[in-house]
Amino acid sequence: MRWRSPSLPLLLLFACFLVPIVCKVTKPEFRICAYNLQRFNAMKASNYRVKHALIRILSRCDISLLQEVMDPEGKAIKALLAALNRETDRYENYHYKSVASKSLGTKPDNMQQYVFIYRTETVSVLSQHQYQKKQSFAREPFAVFFQSQKTAIKKFILVPLHTEPKQAVREVDRLYDVFTEVSKKWDNKNVMFLGDFHAGCAHMTKHDKKKIRLFQTKFSWLISDKVDTTVTEDTSCAYDRIVVHGEPFLKGIIPYSAKVFNFGKEFKLPRSKVMEVSDHFPVEVRLKSSALLLQATPLLILLSICMVVQSFVPSL
Secondary structure, three states: OOOOOOOHHHHHHHHHHHHHHHHHHOOOOEEEEEEEEEEEOHHHHOOHHHHHHHHHHHOOOOEEEEEEEOOOOOHHHHHHHHHHHOOOOOOOOOOEEEEEOOOEOOOHHHOEEEEEEEEOOOOEEEEEEEOOOHHHOOOOOEEEEEEOOOEOOOEEEEEEOOOOHHHHHHHHHOHHHHHHHHHHHHOOOOEEEEEEOOOOHHHOOOOHHHHOHHHHOOEEEOOOOOOOOEOOOOOOOOOEEEEEEOHHHHHOEOOOOOEEOOHHHHHOOOHHHHHHHOOEOOEEEEEOEOOHHHHOOHHHHHHHHHHHHHHHOOOO
8 A cells, every 4th residue: 555645735734834944044144233432442341331232232243343442452352352252152152353454543642443343154354455545534444355155245345434523524525435446456346334424413414415426426325314323312413324335235235224223222221321332322234145045935935845845755
């Protein structure tokens, strides 16, 4: 007597059981974050509450841009990395490294670094480039060329900028020159600008935007003018921004994923504790995954599993 194959409804039930498991396994999130840390130095890094909050924030991100880092000896970032890389069950098991610019600025008491902290399991650094035209910026952009096998866009360039408030319009406009230089250098136009641009309130008005090439060309501003990226109740300004060039890169971003991360609300911290970390909130955006199953709908996954199972079941 031959074995009778299960009915199609039974196979569908089996497949329905598998769909949530498959979707869960193949749904990685690649998150890029940017955070102005407001004079982050070794003393601030030694504050347990500040460091603990930062670890919770940074451990969410595959790449984190830190601005206003005042750490020429590297002690603060070293302490941050040691805390991120310690073995613990509290966070996912990733290993983090950093790449940093030199100290930049025009005043000896206000020299700052751009620092990228990234997960080595999900992304790697291909190259880095320090923009050299000092007359254009108070703190020249420090471009880093990244590669990831986890994202739909495999190679991309991140360019940070922390503007001088009174020069915000001029500096943001000159990011177009930076784009021209780095895209030519690495033959890649998947460029993202991110950081504290002071692109809001009195520092950048609607009239000012007519003077900025990044508003007139093929760039998409992912954080809108109406968003408040500041912590204090005295301000409501979209200072911190994320801007991407071109349609291909834009299509590689999860729609509407660019946002402010209000970690005070998320971690249930009072405003006073949030202010100990910074007077800014982080901003973030998520890139689409390279996983094919992530692009499929649950119905297509369901039908595919049914077809595979049926092919192995003997017919009557």
